[in-house]
Amino acid sequence: MIIYYKRNKVMEKIKINNLTLRFATGLLFVAIIVASILVHPLAFLIVFCLITGLTLWEFYSLMMTRGNSYLEGTIGVICGMYLFIASFIYSHWMAGPAIFLPYLLFLMFIMISQLYYRAPDPVSNWAVSFLGQVWIAGSFSLLNLILIPQLVLAVFVFIWINDTAAYVFGTALGKHKLFLRISPKKSWEGCISGLIFVVIAACVFFFFIREISLLNWLGLAVTVFIFGTWGDLVESLFKRTLDVKDSGNILPGHGGMLDRFDSFLMAVPAAYIYIRLFIF
Secondary structure (H helix, E strand, C coil): HHHHHHHHHHHHHHHHHHHHHHHHHHHHHHHHHHHHHHCHHHHHHHHHHHHHHHHHHHHHHHCCCCCCCCCCCHHHHHHHHHHHHHHHHCCCCCCHHHHHHHHHHHHHHHHHHHHHHCCCCCCHHHHHHHHHHHHHHHHHHHHHCCCCCHHHHHHHHHHHHHHHHHHHHHHCCCEEEEEECEEEEHHHHHHHHHHHHHHHHHHHHHHHHCCCCHHHHHHHHHHHHHHHHHHHHHHHHHHHHHHHCCEEEEEEECCCCHHHHHHHHHHHHHHHHHHHHHHH
16 A cells, blocks of 8 residues: 555656656747747747758658668758758848759759669658658748748747647547547547637737738638648657657657647648738
């Protein structure tokens, strides 16, 4: 009985320490993201170029464990980081479309390099290489084209609020599974709660930034909510296919970079499309 009691105490202490670590990491993560968006464009470039590279490295490392031993992972990381830098330079009118020409050469190299390997499945290597460029590098690079820092910040805030509300209310009230085959823990109750709080957040943004209509704020919020939820499920399918719990361990208490940016990778392209069609 005494041993059982002590073991419970130890487990509770470990759980509290993990929650504390998770909270501290999350707070630092949010602070760095917000500061990089609002302080200076150079800070945004440095932080998100690094995030792009780390996320790509994690992605390609995971795929190499699946037998893609001839995958050009390092080249893929460099390629993706260059795309982010090029899109930043282009969006700030510091260079024309020619800035993207080296990126095209990178992509051609990825294709041609497989001619000189004796890889058992070069098509798979090509597919994985380009998936990383489209899914990760492409999505992060689109942040540069949104241009207005407040809109970039809004996309992140909507995602964070949706994730937090869905987790809290889903844990407390969740009974009806949202997508049992892919993510057994997600529920309709959590999903609807996330939508409600995201709509409230859109109203708050409208209160401070009246240049954008309330309807457009609500439209952006709902767009981010829908595609962010799909992005989360896509990454869950990705991990389930690879049979891994977390994409990495670079963020203590939070897993890997893909775990933290899964929603963004689908929400950012959708938000960019919405902003271009309806806001400016």
